[in-house]
Amino acid sequence: MADVNRGNRPLSPHLTIYRPQLTSITSILVRITGNALIVGAFLVIWWLLAASTSPEYFAIADGVIRSWFGKLIMLGSIWALWYHTLGGIRHLIWDNAVGLDLPTAYKLGWALVIGSFVLTVITVIVL
């Protein structure tokens, strides 16, 4: 195979022309949620820093995190956190080369979507 021209062969389907499926959407969402969590982390760290600084600074950060906008970020972050956690568990399962067949992959995908919302509702109710 040493002299085969490899510059003009068909490539595997890429994001832009790949028909969206449960498996591909749940996969890209793992990446998006994981990276988006930096926003929630930033808010939490700022809140901790403010609490360690002074009562006045804490009042500002606490006000922001408990405002409607702060609550929206925290709610989104909780969902993202559970979604990414369940997605991570799915990766740990797949790493053992099990559950990769389509029926199981679809079941895992739905478990991921439904599970993340259930865990978010439980978190909001409990805390």
Added chain:
Amino acid sequence: MRYLTDRKRAVGMGSAKSGTAHFWAMKVSSVALLILVPLFVLTFGSILGAPYEEVLAYYQRPFPAIVAALTLIVGLEHFQSGAQVLIEDYVHGTAEKISIILVKCLAYGMMATGLFAIAKLAL
């Protein structure tokens, strides 16, 4: 048809190099976070919304403070590793290198800030 050997074609293209170590680090930190994340949500979630004095008293206790510190260390380490892969997939050339450096500065900067705050609250 070009007369190139497979080796010649691969030289200079770069390899995975420390790819296995990177994969393993992600796997270890993800398992650690399976334990830390629920504990952090439980502890942080139960004190968020409380008045200033209660927050101070809460993070002076060892358990909430240690859980928060560990979650920040492992979580942001996991983030910088994952965000690096995200950048490597979509950004190339000099912009790729600069983005990776910036995202690591952000992750470790936030980690240090958080740990400083927790230490100050706890001690």
